[in-house]
Amino acid sequence: MRHDAPLAGPVPTRTTCPYCGVGCGVLATPDGKGGAAIAGDPDHPANRGRLCSKGSALGETLGLGTRVLHPLKRSARGTYDRVSWEEALDAVAAGLKAIIDRDGPESVALYLSGQLLTEDYYVANKLMKGFIGSPHVDTNSRLCMASTVAGQRRVFGSDTVPGCYEDLDSADLIVLVGSNTAWCHPILFRRIQQNRAERGAKVVVIDPRVTATAEDADLTLALKPGSDSALFAGLLIHLADTGLLDHDYIERHVAGFEAALANARDIAPNLAAVANLTGLSKTDIASFYALWASTPAVVTAWSQGVNQSAQGTDKVAAILHCHLASGRIGRPGAGPFSLTGQPNAMGGREVGGLANMLAAHMGYSSAEIDRVRRFWRAPRMAQAEGLKAVAMMEAVTERRIKAMWVMATNPAVSLPRADAVQAALRGLDLFIVSENVLSNDTLAAGPHYILPAAAWGEKDGTVTNSERRISRQRGFLALPGEAKPDWWIICEVAERLGFEEAFDYGGPHEIYAEHAALSAFENAGSRDFDIGAHAELTRRAYDGLAPVQWPAPVDRPEGTPRLFADGGFFAADRKAKLQPLAIPALAAATSDTFPLLLNTGRVRDHWHTMTRTGLSARLSGHIAEPTVLVHPDDAARFGLAEKGFARIATTHGAVILKVALDPGAQPGSLFAPIHWSAENASGARVGAAVQPLVDPFSGQPELKATPAAIVPVSFRSRGFLLGADGFVLPKRSWWTRVAVEGGQGLLFATPADVAEIMQLAREAFGPEGLLEMVDAERGLYRCALIRDGRLAAALFLGPDHDAPVWDAVKLAFAGGEVDPGQRLALLSGRSLDGAADQGPTVCACFGVGLNAIRAAFAEGATITVEDIGRKLKAGTNCGSCLPEIRRIGAQARVEVPA
Known part of the structure; x- marks a missing residue:
C-alpha cells in the first residue's frame, strides 16, 4: 500500500532530513506514485548537498504498509x-x-x-x-541533550550553543568527546575530515571505546567511563599554571573563576591524579593539554557520551570552563559545541x-x-x-x-x-x-x-x-x-x-x-x-x-552565527558563572555479580527504534542483528565466541545478543545498540536492562554504565527465513527481523533440530512447489518454495557452528524467475547468475559490499582509499564508511606478501 497522488507534479521540494540534529537540507521530488527521489540540497548551509546513508535512503521508507491511517x-x-x-x-x-x-x-x-x-x-x-x-x-x-541544556543554563544563564558548523571548517583543533561522529553525525564528520585534509587541523577523540571516529584521529584518549570532568578539570589547571588564561575575558565576562579553579585542584591536583581518575597515561594527557592549550582555534564538541551520564551536567560545565577561561568562545573556529541527537x-x-x-x-x-x-x-x-x-x-x-x-x-x-x-x-x-x-x-x-x-x-x-x-x-x-x-x-x-x-x-x-x-x-x-x-x-x-x-530579533533578521565572543551572557550581571563540580565517579560500581559496565548507543545506518530505517533493505545490510561488542580479553574471560550468543543481565532486566569481538572496546565494558525492540527482535530491547539512575541537575538517565553480567548462550541450530511471514519458530528461539529486497527476512537461532524445523516448514509451505535438501546427520535442512516460477520463500538451517549465509538467496528472492536448471544452485546457496557475492554491506549509500572492496584492494599494493572511491564510489558520499574501508585496505596489505 502506498501514498495517494502527491500534492504537486515532479518539482523538487526543499525540506529537512528527519534524522539527527545536523539538520541536512533535502530535495524531495515526488515520483507520482506515492514515493519520491531524494537528494541533498546543495544550497542548505548545514550539508551543502551531502546526505548520509540514512538520509539517502529516505525514499525507501515512504510506503504505507506499516502506517496507522485511521483513528x-x-x-x-x-x-x-x-x-x-x-x-x-x-x-x-x-x-x-x-x-x-x-x-x-x-x-x-x-x-x-x-x-x-x-x-x-x-x-x-x-x-x-x-x-x-x-x-x-x-x-x-x-x-538526548538534557545535560547540555542544564550545563549551559547553569554556566551561560541560557541554553545557548555559542558556535556554528563553519567553526568545524576553520578550527585548527577539533576535540570530539563521547561522540562517534563518523557514525552518528556523518555529514559533520566529513566536514571535519575535509578540514583535516585541506588545512591540517588536528582531531582528538575522547571516548572509552575506540570507535570509527577514533580511527581517523590524531590522538585518541580511551578514558575510563565517567571520568571526562576530571580530564577537563586538569586542563583548566594546566591553562592556569602555564599562563594561558585570558584574564581580561575572565575579568569582564566570567564570575566564580577562582572558586572553580580551586574546585578543579581538589578534583585533579596534578597529572598523576588525572591519570589515576581517567586511566590514561600521563604522556597522553600531557600531549592533549599541550595541544589544546597551544591552539587558539579549538572546537570541543560532544554528544551522548557526555550527556547520557549521571554526571553529564558537570561534564558539560567542565568543558565550558576551559573555553571561558581561555576566551576561546564565539570566535571563528573556537568554542564549545553540543552535537544534538534529534532533528x-x-x-x-x-x-x-x-x-x-x-x-x-x-x-x-x-x-x-x-x-x-x-x-x-x-x-x-x-x-x-x-x-x-x-x-x-x-x-x-x-x-x-x-x-x-x-x-x-x-x-x-x-x-x-x-x-x-x-x-x-x-x-x-x-x-x-x-x-x-x-x-x-x-x-x-x-x-x-x-x-x-x-x-x-x-x-x-x-x-x-x-x-x-x-x-x-x-x-x-x-x-x-x-x-x-x-x-x-x-x-x-x-x-x-x-x-x-x-x-x-x-x-x-x-x-x-x-x-x-x-x-x-x-x-x-x-x-x-x-x-x-x-x-x-x-x-x-x-x-x-x-x-x-537564531537569535534573529527584529533588528537582525539575518540571524546570528556566533555568540559570547564579547560576553553578553544571559544573567543579571551579563556574566557566565563557573560551577563547582562533583568528584568524578562511575555511575554505579561493578561487583562480583555484575562485573561489567553496559554502554548503549547507535549503529551507523539505523535510527532510534527502526520504525523508519527498518523499512530499508539497504540500511539493514551493514549491521543486521542486535549485537554486543566485547573486548577479546573479556570474551575469553567469560567463555564467549565470535558470532555466538550471550545473555547480558542487570538488576533490571536481560537481553540476548549476538557477540562481536571488538579490540576497540574497553576491557570491562560492553556496548549494545538501542535500536532493536520486541517488534523486530526477540529479547533484544536493551532499554529493559538499563538502570534508572539520573543526573541530579538534568534528570538525564545514565545510559552508558549499567553494572552487568554476561554469560554465553548456545543453540542447536541457526538459519534464515525469507518470505512466509506467518511462519512461527519453536519456543525459546532467538530471532531478528530484517528488511530485504522483496519483503522481510528472519535470521534465527533455535534449540530445535532438523526434524522439527522441517515439519514446521512443510506445514507452513505445503507440498506444491517445495524443493528440499536434507542432511539430518550434519544438521542441515534447506528448502525453497517456488510459486509461478519465482522464489516465494526459503528456509535454510545449519548447525550452530556453521550457520548458512543468505546473501545469494536474498538476490534470488528479490529477483525474477528461477529457472528449473537453477534449483540446485539455489539450494546450495550459490548465486543464480554467477555474479560474485558482494558480502556484507560496507557503503550503504551506494550498496557496496565487503567482497567488492577486498577484490579492488587485491588489484595492487598501491591501491588507496581514494582509488576505491573512484572505482566503486564507496565512501564518496557521507564518508561514514571510510574508516572501515581503511581497515579493509590495511588488512589486505597484511595478507598479501610484499
Whole structure:
C-alpha cells in the first residue's frame, strides 16, 4: 500500500532530513506514485548537498504498509476498532476533563519527541502548561541533550550553543568527546575530515571505546567511563599554571573563576591524579593539554557520551570552563559545541518541551510564569517545574499520573527499565498515543486511543538543528488515509476542552508567528532566544522561509552565527558563572555479580527504534542483528565466541545478543545498540536492562554504565527465513527481523533440530512447489518454495557452528524467475547468475559490499582509499564508511606478501 497522488507534479521540494540534529537540507521530488527521489540540497548551509546513508535512503521508507491511517479505539477484547475523528477527539477530551476534574491537572502528562515539529511542540506545551495547568510535559530529548541544556543554563544563564558548523571548517583543533561522529553525525564528520585534509587541523577523540571516529584521529584518549570532568578539570589547571588564561575575558565576562579553579585542584591536583581518575597515561594527557592549550582555534564538541551520564551536567560545565577561561568562545573556529541527537531536539527546547522549562527558553521564576501567562492569556498556568521523563514514568507506576498522551516516540523501548515502563503504561486510566506506525512496543502496552499522525514527507513546519539554525520541513506528499498533523490533533482536543479561541490557528504559519512573537515579548535582549523578526510572517513568507540561525530579533533578521565572543551572557550581571563540580565517579560500581559496565548507543545506518530505517533493505545490510561488542580479553574471560550468543543481565532486566569481538572496546565494558525492540527482535530491547539512575541537575538517565553480567548462550541450530511471514519458530528461539529486497527476512537461532524445523516448514509451505535438501546427520535442512516460477520463500538451517549465509538467496528472492536448471544452485546457496557475492554491506549509500572492496584492494599494493572511491564510489558520499574501508585496505596489505 502506498501514498495517494502527491500534492504537486515532479518539482523538487526543499525540506529537512528527519534524522539527527545536523539538520541536512533535502530535495524531495515526488515520483507520482506515492514515493519520491531524494537528494541533498546543495544550497542548505548545514550539508551543502551531502546526505548520509540514512538520509539517502529516505525514499525507501515512504510506503504505507506499516502506517496507522485511521483513528483507532481499543475494544473490551483488547483489539482495535476504527472510529471517526469526531468520536476519537470527543472521547480523548472527555477523558482528560474527567480525570482533571477528579484528580487535578497534575494527574495528566504529555510525553513528546524530538521528531515533532516546533509548531506541534508549541501548541502541546501551550495546552498543558497554560490551559490545563499541568507542568508534566517532557520529551525523549531528556534522554538526548538534557545535560547540555542544564550545563549551559547553569554556566551561560541560557541554553545557548555559542558556535556554528563553519567553526568545524576553520578550527585548527577539533576535540570530539563521547561522540562517534563518523557514525552518528556523518555529514559533520566529513566536514571535519575535509578540514583535516585541506588545512591540517588536528582531531582528538575522547571516548572509552575506540570507535570509527577514533580511527581517523590524531590522538585518541580511551578514558575510563565517567571520568571526562576530571580530564577537563586538569586542563583548566594546566591553562592556569602555564599562563594561558585570558584574564581580561575572565575579568569582564566570567564570575566564580577562582572558586572553580580551586574546585578543579581538589578534583585533579596534578597529572598523576588525572591519570589515576581517567586511566590514561600521563604522556597522553600531557600531549592533549599541550595541544589544546597551544591552539587558539579549538572546537570541543560532544554528544551522548557526555550527556547520557549521571554526571553529564558537570561534564558539560567542565568543558565550558576551559573555553571561558581561555576566551576561546564565539570566535571563528573556537568554542564549545553540543552535537544534538534529534532533528528538532533544539526546537522542542525553544518552546518549553522539557518539564523544567517554559516556552521561549523561559524558566519557572514567578516573573517568567507571569510573562507567559499574560502573553497566552492563560487561565491556569503551571506554577512549578514538572516531572522529568524517568520520574514521570515512576509517577505513572505509582498512579500519581492517571492519564498520559505520548506523541511520536517509543518510551517502552527507549527509557530505562523499559519493561517496567511498558507495564506502567498499561495501568493508566487514559492512555493516548499519536503515531504514524501501526505497531511498536509502546502501542503493545494497549493505548485506549491511537491517533494517526502525519509522517515525514507530509508534515509542514520548522525544525532547529545543532547550530541554532531554523529550517523548514515541507510536505511533498498528500496526507494518507485520515492522518492529520500533530498540531491539528492537539488544537482539536483543546477546542473540545473549551479553549477554542486560543487554539484557533489557520495553519502552522500562524503557530510559528505566535511562537516568534512570544520569543520577543518583553525581551529587549534579556533572553537568548529571540526570533522576533518572524513574528509577522505571512503564509507566503513562511512557505519561503530560508534557513536562519537564531537569535534573529527584529533588528537582525539575518540571524546570528556566533555568540559570547564579547560576553553578553544571559544573567543579571551579563556574566557566565563557573560551577563547582562533583568528584568524578562511575555511575554505579561493578561487583562480583555484575562485573561489567553496559554502554548503549547507535549503529551507523539505523535510527532510534527502526520504525523508519527498518523499512530499508539497504540500511539493514551493514549491521543486521542486535549485537554486543566485547573486548577479546573479556570474551575469553567469560567463555564467549565470535558470532555466538550471550545473555547480558542487570538488576533490571536481560537481553540476548549476538557477540562481536571488538579490540576497540574497553576491557570491562560492553556496548549494545538501542535500536532493536520486541517488534523486530526477540529479547533484544536493551532499554529493559538499563538502570534508572539520573543526573541530579538534568534528570538525564545514565545510559552508558549499567553494572552487568554476561554469560554465553548456545543453540542447536541457526538459519534464515525469507518470505512466509506467518511462519512461527519453536519456543525459546532467538530471532531478528530484517528488511530485504522483496519483503522481510528472519535470521534465527533455535534449540530445535532438523526434524522439527522441517515439519514446521512443510506445514507452513505445503507440498506444491517445495524443493528440499536434507542432511539430518550434519544438521542441515534447506528448502525453497517456488510459486509461478519465482522464489516465494526459503528456509535454510545449519548447525550452530556453521550457520548458512543468505546473501545469494536474498538476490534470488528479490529477483525474477528461477529457472528449473537453477534449483540446485539455489539450494546450495550459490548465486543464480554467477555474479560474485558482494558480502556484507560496507557503503550503504551506494550498496557496496565487503567482497567488492577486498577484490579492488587485491588489484595492487598501491591501491588507496581514494582509488576505491573512484572505482566503486564507496565512501564518496557521507564518508561514514571510510574508516572501515581503511581497515579493509590495511588488512589486505597484511595478507598479501610484499
